[in-house]
Amino acid sequence: MALKIHNTLSGEKDPFELPEGSRVTMYVCGVTVYDECHVGHARALVVFDMIQRYLKHLGYNVVCVRNFTDVDDKIIKRANEEGVTCDEIASRYIHEFREDVGRLGLLQPAYEPRATEHIADMIGMISTLAEKGHAYEVAGDVFFAVSSFSDYGKLSGRNLEDLRAGARVEVDEKKRNPLDFALWKKAKPGEPSWDSPWGRGRPGWHIECSAMSLKLLGETIDIHGGGQDLIFPHHENEIAQSECCTGKPFARFWIHNGHVMIRDEKMSKSLGNFFTLKQVYEEYEPRILHFFLISKHYRSPLDFSKEGLSEAREALSRLDNCLGSVENAIPQETIEDVRKNRGKVRVSLDIDIKEPPPPSKHKWWQLFETAMHDDFNTPGALAAIFMYVGEINNELKLGYGSGSKVDQISLVDKYDDLRKLCDILGICYKPLRQTTVSLKGEGSVDRGRIERLLGKENLEDEEVTLLVEERLRLRKIREYGKADEIRNSLKSKGISLRDVQEGTNWIRE
Ligand SMILES: [Zn+2]
Incomplete structure (x- = not known):
């Protein structure tokens, strides 16, 4: 059974086939650091953490890059409002990000670059694009010429004509085509700027991800991810720049997560209908928010509500209770002993030898993998986890059979399985002992x-x-x-x- 992943590029679930042990390269667009993280950001972070964990579980060596956008109009605006430097704003919110997101217990990406650490790489890429005729300079600004890339629109599934008709692009008489986008922006007073072949200026937003992905992960990566709202124009533009620069496909798989919704509206900073992680943590443990964020399929919209968080809390306490009950019922030494002898043929005088089935073949484990192999279907995987909880609780209620050694072994196997499945999804449990x-x-x-x-x-x-x-x-x-x-x-x-x-x-x- 192959892992299938919905690929925005093909519009279908494509098999993700690589030999076990392969290096899997993954780039996830990070946050712009000008304010605190809200639940909408957390969803993308949690979704790509779950994907990374599952790929690791399948034996892949995942190398993940997640950037910080630390040069941007919003950061400049905030810095000017507060009368501090952009670097101060960016450093402050990177610190806040680490505090707030750190509590969700996510895997640390292999690289967490700040855009401003890679200005030279961006300038190098823009120069190559200009040499190849894909970019043009107008008085200190450099634009990408979308008409020079015949595949433009392949990710969002639109052609240049549709895009031109539907796009609300800022009017800029310097551009040859309204859809052309800035690779480099001429310096303005009060803005951070760097030297370049086109005079002092700063990079446009899109180029940073292409440059950092190319530099840190190579010309063609396996997975590029981000929220759905990034498909157009950000990811479309990343493809155009990268493929025109290297002549190679940029990413094999494009994965996009759905929005977090509040009363049928997307949670976003600009709409003002957001909850920061700090606000949520006042009432709910971070692990509850984490569980809530994986409880729905990553591509579906997710309604944010107190009811949803309460359900997540209840589910977690059922899990904690179940694990704690096993620990209460079986002495720790017995649990250790079962683990030590797992897989060995047991020769013991007091046991009627009847080996339990190997844990990885258990039906709920299979159900879990079947769900996860189908485009990371976490609701299906969670259903399998709670089938396990139900089965273990039942066995405990029945006094786990005769309480014999064989029953104990089988119960410990299930208990360990359950914990492993939770670990694969990054669920944080606390056995209630x-x-x-x-x-x-x-x-x-x-x-x-x-x-x-x-x-x-x-x-x-x-x-x-x-x-x-x-x-x-x-x-x-x-x-x-x-x-x-x-x-x-x-x-x-x-x-x-x-x-x-x-x-x-x-x-x-
Ligand atoms: Zn990006």
């Missing part, structure tokens, strides 16, 4: 320490256990009021207690 505390002897109680712990915000496991033990002691001597104080204090910290025959179980909610 339950700890049983029983009263040991009388011992002396450090009242001062107990008081301090009751006032402490984040308790370590041992500290919770100590408080639960103290509560048991208080109950034994009929100090119910004080015992309840401990229970309430723990509850306010998200820790709940359940009294059982052997003592008290505690669990983090």
Whole structure:
């Protein structure tokens, strides 16, 4: 079964076939660093992280580049408003990006270049285009001549005539054709500029991705990605520049993710209907946002809503509960032991040897891969993950058969499978483990320490256990009021207690 990926260039799902272990080159258009990241940006970042993870899972050596656009009209505007340099604005928002996006737990790209680090590469490319007759200079500005590239429009599926009729392009009498776009812009007062063969100026937006992709990944790359709104003109222009410069195809696969929507409108800075990551994090853990962003197929529009985030939170807590329940039911040493002996023929006197099927052949694992092979169908993959959760929960409910060693092995295999599937998608789980505390002897109680712990915000496991033990002691001597104080204090910290025959179980909610 081959991986199929929807390729914007062909308009179809094309097989992605490379021998295992191959190097896969991938360029993803990054953010313009003039403000904080919002959920629309996060979706693209999460989608291409998921794609990268899945390709790695298939055994490819993925080399990913994701740029920062750090020279742009919006950055210049902001810098002038605040009376600081463009570099200050860019550095500030790159820092913010790392903080906010860092909490989503994404893979780090191999390269994260800033456009301004590659001005010389852009100038080199523009010079080549001019030499080959694809670019022309008019008084310090350099434009790309779209009529010199017969394939112009092949990505967006439009020809030059349609584009001319439909395009709302800025009027610039310097251009020979209204669709021609700027490769180099003549310096204006108050703007950052660099020396070039055409005098001082700065690059146009599109050229940076072509130049950095060529420099860091080579002439033809495997995958180029970004949001749907980049198809035209940005990606169309990238193709034109790159292919005219090298004479080779620029990218084999073009992958585009759908928009994040709010009440039927695209979430965007310009419409003002956006939520920044920081705003979302005030109410939801970053992992909940991450889960929400992969819960829908990457090409579909995604409605952003509190209900959607709440559903994601519930799904994650089902997962956490399931993993924690396995850890409660099976001692850690047994889990380690099963892992150590996995794949070996088990010779043991106390086991009725009946090997469970190899984990990778499990039906839910297969369902997961079938879904992911079909253009990264994450809703299908998540359905497989929750089939696993259901099956494991059922086995636990039934006391996992007789609780025999064979049942334990099969349960640990499923538990490990489930974790691996979550890792492939980058889902961050926190097994909800339950700890049983029983009263040991009388011992002396450090009242001062107990008081301090009751006032402490984040308790370590041992500290919770100590408080639960103290509560048991208080109950034994009929100090119910004080015992309840401990229970309430723990509850306010998200820790709940359940009294059982052997003592008290505690669990983090
Ligand atoms: Zn780009």
